[in-house]
Structure formats: structure tokens, C-alpha cells
Amino acid sequence: MDRDFQLRTIALQAFYAHESPLEDNPSCIVTGCRNNATYDCQDCDAPGLYCKECLLKEHQFRPFHRVHEWNGEHLVTRTLMALGLIVHIGHSGQPCIHLDDSGGPQVLTIMDVNGVHEVRIAWCRCFNAMSFAEQLLSRKLFPASIVKPRTAFTFRALKLFHMVHHVGRTTPWDFAGTMHRLTDNVDPASVPVSQIYVPRVLSYIHAILCLSIHLFRIFINPFDMFSDNGVS
Numbered sequence: 001m002d003r004d005f006q007l008r009t010i011a012l013q014a015f016y017a018h019e020s021p022l023e024d025n026p027s028c029i030v031t032g033c034r035n036n037a038t039y040d041c042q043d044c045d046a047p048g049l050y051c052k053e054c055l056l057k058e059h060q061f062r063p064f065h066r067v068h069e070w071n072g073e074h075l076v077t078r079t080l081m082a083l084g085l086i087v088h089i090g091h092s093g094q095p096c097i098h099l100d101d102s103g104g105p106q107v108l109t110i111m112d113v114n115g116v117h118e119v120r121i122a123w124c125r126c127f128n129a130m131s132f133a134e135q136l137l138s139r140k141l142f143p144a145s146i147v148k149p150r151t152a153f154t155f156r157a158l159k160l161f162h163m164v165h166h167v168g169r170t171t172p173w174d175f176a177g178t179m180h181r182l183t184d185n186v187d188p189a190s191v192p193v194s195q196i197y198v199p200r201v202l203s204y205i206h207a208i209l210c211l212s213i214h215l216f217r218i219f220i221n222p223f224d225m226f227s228d229n230g231v232s
């Protein structure tokens with residue numbers, strides 16, 4: 001048999017196998033769990049399905065993964081937020097005891113390398129807590145604004161944009177369009193942040209980061225520039 005044809009055949013079989021569980025009523029892939037498993041994560045390399053409890057537990061620090069649920073006939077797109085995932089910032093990922101003060105967790109729109117996500121964020125609201133922007137930065141999320149941020153970008157997404165911008169001359173508009181398509185290729189207009197807003201913010205953040213890196217290379221402590229005793 002022609003080797004190309006052979007490769008196409010086994011690739012098609014593999015694609016098909018990923019579209020349905022290989023066995024009826026599979027068990028959760030997490031060691032020690034015997035629950036019935038129905039959730040597949042597109043971004044984990046796990047060779048099997050999760051039960052809901054393990055899916056949420058395993059994704060506390062991976063909130064930007066995309067999941068599907070097996071409904072007995074086919075896989076249905078779900079979101080970790082709709083399944084109940086809350087990302088706790090501060091306290092090493094544990095809930096803040098003041099979690100429910102001032103309105104409780106809030107939904108943020110966050111862009112990662114695999115597209116745009118809505119994520120429920122539980123801030124640390126202790127009296128000495130960092131600002132919301134600082135809390136996001138502590139979790140490698142770059143806020144789109146410093147006051148009451150509602151949109152953020154993962155450091156991974158910013159690094160990817162930085163590279164494709166410099167190597168491939170990709171514009172912020174093309175990058176945002178790609179991310180919208182990665183989120184929903186059928187209806188990119190349904191993505192919860194506009195294709196006009198994202199490139200503007202991306203350009204702004206990129207400029208800030210490029211300047212920060214430039215300053216960091218020139219000065220041992222670039223923040224001294226802005227202090228009373230620093231370099232002016």
C-alpha cells in the first residue's frame with residue numbers, strides 16, 4: 001500500500017477515534033476515581049475522559065482549556081465557567097475568606113493562545129490585598145486597564161503576538177481575528193469581546209511591554225527612573 005495513503009488512513013481513524021469515547025461508560029482517567037467520565041479536554045494530553053468533579057479540580061490552574069461533554073451521541077462544547085469553575089486569585093489558589101464581599105466573583109474576558117475565554121475570577125478582598133491589576137499580573141495575566149479590569153491577556157498570548165508580529169509582521173487586527181476564529185470559527189462575531197477593541201488594547205500593551213523591556217535593558221532598576229532619586 002502506498003505510504004501516503006497508509007498515513008492518511010490511520011490519521012483518519014485517529015481523528016474519528018477522538019470524536020467519541022472508545023468504550024461504553026468509560027471511567028474517569030484520574031487515578032483512584034471510579035466515576036463515570038463524560039468530559040473531554042481538548043487542551044490536556046490525557047488519553048481519556050474526566051468526570052465533572054475531577055475536571056474542575058484538575059483545571060483550577062488551567063482555566064483556559066476547552067472542554068467537550070459526551071452526551072451519549074456526540075461531543076457538545078462546554079465551558080469550564082459554565083460547569084462551575086471559579087479561579088481563586090491569591091492565597092495559593094485557595095478561596096479568600098472575604099470572597100463574597102463587594103459582589104463576589106466577577107466574570108472577566110481573557111485571551112490565551114487558544115482564543116478568548118470568559119472566566120469567573122474570585123479576587124482576594126483582604127484589607128491588605130493587592131489591586132485587581134496587580135492580582136492579575138501575579139497570575140501571569142496582563143490587565144487591559146488598571147482600574148476595575150474586565151479584560152486581560154495571558155503572558156503566553158502576548159509572547160505569541162510579540163513573535164508573530166516581529167517574525168511574520170502580523171498586525172494586531174490579524175492576530176485578534178485569528179483568536180476570534182480559534183474561539184468560534186462558525187460565528188466569530190459571537191466572541192465576548194469585539195474585534196475592534198482587542199487590537200487597540202493589544203497595540204497599547206505591546207507598546208508598554210516593548211518600552212518596559214527596553215528600559216529594563218538600559219537600567220538596572222527601570223522604576224528608579226520614576227522615583228524622586230532616580231535617573232531622569
Ligand SMILES: [Zn+2]
Pocket residue numbers: 041042043044059062065066
Ligand atoms: Zn485540560
Ligand SMILES: [Zn+2]
Pocket residue numbers: 028029030033034035050051052053054055
Ligand atoms: Zn474523576
Ligand SMILES: [Zn+2]
Pocket residue numbers: 090091096097098123124125126129
Ligand atoms: Zn484574601
